[in-house]
Amino acid sequence: MPASNERALEKAKTIPCDALILDLEDAVAPDAKPAAREAACAAAASGEYGRRTVTIRVNGIGTEWHDADLEAAAQAGPAAVVVPKVGSADEVRTLVAKLEAAGAPDHTVLWAMVETPRAILGALAIATASERLGAFVMGTNDLVKELYAEHVPGRAPILPSLHTALLAGRAAGIAVLDGVHNDVKDTDGFLAECRQGRELGFDGKTLIHPGQVEGANAAFAPSEQAVEDARGLIQAFEDGQGSGVVTHNGRMVEQLHVDSARRTLAIHEAIAALG
Numbered sequence: 135m136p137a138s139n140e141r142a143l144e145k146a147k148t149i150p151c152d153a154l155i156l157d158l159e160d161a162v163a164p165d166a167k168p169a170a171r172e173a174a175c176a177a178a179a180s181g182e183y184g185r186r187t188v189t190i191r192v193n194g195i196g197t198e199w200h201d202a203d204l205e206a207a208a209q210a211g212p213a214a215v216v217v218p219k220v221g222s223a224d225e226v227r228t229l230v231a232k233l234e235a236a237g238a239p240d241h242t243v244l245w246a247m248v249e250t251p252r253a254i255l256g257a258l259a260i261a262t263a264s265e266r267l268g269a270f271v272m273g274t275n276d277l278v279k280e281l282y283a284e285h286v287p288g289r290a291p292i293l294p295s296l297h298t299a300l301l302a303g304r305a306a307g308i309a310v311l312d313g314v315h316n317d318v319k320d321t322d323g324f325l326a327e328c329r330q331g332r333e334l335g336f337d338g339k340t341l342i343h344p345g346q347v348e349g350a351n352a353a354f355a356p357s358e359q360a361v362e363d364a365r366g367l368i369q370a371f372e373d374g375q376g377s378g379v380v381t382h383n384g385r386m387v388e389q390l391h392v393d394s395a396r397r398t399l400a401i402h403e404a405i406a407a408l409g
């Protein structure tokens with residue numbers, strides 16, 4: 135959400151999302167950037183967003199606003215500073231050094247936007263560059279732009295890039311968030327993209343409008359059926375009393391399936407705990 139939009143900053147206190155990205159980059163006009171920076175930092179430091187993970191997206195490396203954004207954001211102490219168009223492991227290390235020099239508290243990590251061909255080709259090096267890197271955020275608009283591709287249903291032109299970033303993120307053990315769906319009125323297309331993102335393995339989806347939150351929450355939360363299956367599968371394996379392989383509903387179950395089922399239940403329980 136644009137940090138320059140006062141109504142949106144207020145509304146965000148009531149939106150049932152997991153995280154907020156207060157944007158200083160593309161959603162904010164050049165003249166509005168200094169005021170947006172101040173508003174984002176005040177919001178991040180306010181403690182008024184409850185359980186929501188509050189992050190600030192700064193302007194990109196090399197822009198006239200980047201250094202001041204990074205310093206102010208570090209001092210405001212959000213959960214993460216989101217940096218657009220990160221292109222290399224060296225950039226990650228420099229960003230982390232600058233956050234630390236600016237006095238960022240320990241809980242403030244770096245989220246890197248992966249949205250250029252260079253970032254995709256260097257994804258593993260970027261993902262493993264620093265312990266302080268907590269997540270990749272896919273920038274699908276910039277990716278489409280840089281590839282001279284097109285936004286199409288099913289996202290075939292960018293699937294190899296999405297997969298590559300996911301592989302790197304999983305190898306590094308960080309979260310990977312899917313990109314935004316631009317058409318806020320296209321509910322069917324949006325829900326299909328949420329399902330696709332979930333099936334690919336993303337941890338969540340970045341959104342641009344409050345109307346997209348419910349659909350994303352439903353797509354990324356384990357369904358009742360999935361929770362029931364997970365419980366049944368674990369029970370079947372335990373009933374096997376040490377046998378390495380059993381069946382549940384006709385399907386083979388081994389320890390690795392139990393691990394996945396436990397992950398499903400852990401996500402379900404974490405969501406339930408939010409109340």
Ligand SMILES: CC(C)(COP(=O)(O)OP(=O)(O)OC[C@H]1O[C@@H](n2cnc3c(N)ncnc32)[C@H](O)[C@@H]1OP(=O)(O)O)[C@@H](O)C(=O)NCCC(=O)NCCSC(=O)C[C@H](O)C(=O)O
Pocket residue numbers: 135136139141142143145146157160161218247249272273274275276277313314318341342343344
């Ligand atoms: C897309 C929008 C410009 C639409 O705005 P608008 O037509 O004003 O929306 P509504 O009138 O339907 O809004 C209804 C109420 O909801 C609030 N609102 C709207 N959007 C948000 C939001 N993102 N977060 C919080 N609250 C929001 C409005 O203020 C209204 O509130 P109220 O009046 O009190 O009822 C607009 O939604 C928007 O600006 N969206 C975010 C755009 C953005 O952040 N873009 C940058 C991130 S995406 C990106 O950069 C991707 C990446 O880098 C890439 O490369 O892909």
Ligand SMILES: [Mg+2]
Pocket residue numbers: 160218249273274275276
């Ligand atoms: Mg972008």
